[in-house]
Amino acid sequence: MLRDTSRDAQLVEGLKKGDISSFDELFNLYSKKIFVFVINYLKSEADSEEIVQTVFVKIWENRQQLKAELSFKAFIFKIAHNEILKFFRKKACHQSFINDQLLDSEMSFDDEKRIEYKSVLLEVNKLINLLPEKRRIIFIKSRIDGMTSTEIAEQMSIAKSTVDNNLTEALKFLKSKASNLSFGVLLFLYLFY
Known part of the structure; x- marks a missing residue:
C-alpha cells in the first residue's frame, strides 16, 4: 500500500508538469476501479463510462492544483462521488421537467376534452331545437x-x-x-x- 501511495505521488508530480505518460498510467491504474464504483450507483455502462471520462478530464484540467502529498486515490474517488451526485441531480431535474411537461399536456388535454364536450353539447342542442x-x-x-x-x-x-x-x-x-x-x-x- 505504501508503494502504491508513493508511486501515485510520483505520478501526480509528473502530471502536474503536464507529463502525459503519468496521466496515462494513472488512468490505467484507476479507470476500472472508478468504473466499478460508479456502475454500482448508476447501473448503466454508458453513463458510468461517461462519468469515468469526466473524472479524468477534470483531473487533467485541474492538474496544477493537485497535491502529491495527499492521497490521489481518495481525491479521485471524491471527484467520482461528486459526479455521481451531479448525475442524479441532473436526472432528478430532468424527471421533474418531464413530469411538469406531462402535467401541462394533461391539463391541455383536459381543456381539449372540455372544448370538444361543449362543441358536442352545442350540436346536440341544435338538433333538439x-x-x-x-x-x-x-x-x-x-x-x-x-x-x-x-x-x-x-x-x-x-x-x-x-x-x-x-x-x-x-x-x-x-x-x-x-x-x-x-x-x-x-x-x-x-x-x-
Missing part, C-alpha cells in the same frame, strides 16, 4: 330533467303512451340527423339519449 315544440318539451323533461314518462304525462295532462311515442319519435329524429354529424355527436346521443 329542431324538434316540434311538444316533442322537444317532452324530450327535455325526460332526458335532461330526468322525469319519468308518468310524471311528464301527469304534468302535461296527456296520456303516458303519448309521452312514450313522442320520445321514440324524438330519438329517431335525432339519430337520423346526427348521422351526418361527427362521431362525437353520435356517441353522445347513443350514450346519453
Whole structure:
C-alpha cells in the first residue's frame, strides 16, 4: 500500500508538469476501479463510462492544483462521488421537467376534452331545437330533467303512451340527423339519449 501511495505521488508530480505518460498510467491504474464504483450507483455502462471520462478530464484540467502529498486515490474517488451526485441531480431535474411537461399536456388535454364536450353539447342542442315544440318539451323533461314518462304525462295532462311515442319519435329524429354529424355527436346521443 505504501508503494502504491508513493508511486501515485510520483505520478501526480509528473502530471502536474503536464507529463502525459503519468496521466496515462494513472488512468490505467484507476479507470476500472472508478468504473466499478460508479456502475454500482448508476447501473448503466454508458453513463458510468461517461462519468469515468469526466473524472479524468477534470483531473487533467485541474492538474496544477493537485497535491502529491495527499492521497490521489481518495481525491479521485471524491471527484467520482461528486459526479455521481451531479448525475442524479441532473436526472432528478430532468424527471421533474418531464413530469411538469406531462402535467401541462394533461391539463391541455383536459381543456381539449372540455372544448370538444361543449362543441358536442352545442350540436346536440341544435338538433333538439329542431324538434316540434311538444316533442322537444317532452324530450327535455325526460332526458335532461330526468322525469319519468308518468310524471311528464301527469304534468302535461296527456296520456303516458303519448309521452312514450313522442320520445321514440324524438330519438329517431335525432339519430337520423346526427348521422351526418361527427362521431362525437353520435356517441353522445347513443350514450346519453
